[in-house]
Amino acid sequence: MSTPSETKILKQFGATLRAERLKAELSQEALAELADLDRTYVGGVERGERNISVLNIVRLAKALGIPPGNLLKNV
Amino acid sequence: MSTPSETKILKQFGATLRAERLKAELSQEALAELADLDRTYVGGVERGERNISVLNIVRLAKALGIPPGNLLKNV
Numbered sequence: 001m002s003t004p005s006e007t008k009i010l011k012q013f014g015a016t017l018r019a020e021r022l023k024a025e026l027s028q029e030a031l032a033e034l035a036d037l038d039r040t041y042v043g044g045v046e047r048g049e050r051n052i053s054v055l056n057i058v059r060l061a062k063a064l065g066i067p068p069g070n071l072l073k074n075v
Numbered sequence: 076m077s078t079p080s081e082t083k084i085l086k087q088f089g090a091t092l093r094a095e096r097l098k099a100e101l102s103q104e105a106l107a108e109l110a111d112l113d114r115t116y117v118g119g120v121e122r123g124e125r126n127i128s129v130l131n132i133v134r135l136a137k138a139l140g141i142p143p144g145n146l147l148k149n150v
Contacts, residue, residue: 002130006130009129009130009133010129010130013129051128051129051130052128052129053126053127053128053129054084054085054088054126054127054128054129054132054147054150055077055081055084055085055126057129057147058084058147058150067147067148068144068147068150069143069144069145069146069147069148070144071144072129072132072133072142072143072144072147073142073144075129075133075143
């Protein structure tokens with residue numbers, strides 16, 4: 001169970017991921033495949049339900065073709 | 076067990092964290108206390124032994140007074 005401020009951070013991360021995914025014109029499914037992750041996991045991250053790890057942040061950033069730090073710009 | 080490339084990412088993250096900690100002139104103990112984390116956990120992250128989560132990245136960045144994305148600049 002995360003605290004309200006932690007939930008906010010996870011939701012902000014998820015919103016940034018979603019925005020970058022849409023900018024790259026990728027579906028959740030396509031992004032998940034590129035990052036070799038499960039689609040339901042990507043959906044959970046975007047909804048702010050997952051305390052994502054640095055390795056998965058790097059996977060998603062590589063799949064999106066952006067520096068990993070960009071995914072943390074709003075947290 | 077992480078792959079060689081994943082180990083490399085974790086070690087790069089750890090090295091960046093260590094450099095930022097030294098720049099802030101903090102011991103591992105002082106940083107851990109500021110971030111409300113265990114000192115042995117901070118040591119493990121710096122050695123590249125921990126697949127740190129986004130919430131802990133944010134905690135450490137706040138304790139160091141830097142944007143969280145800065146901790147990912149070398150991964």
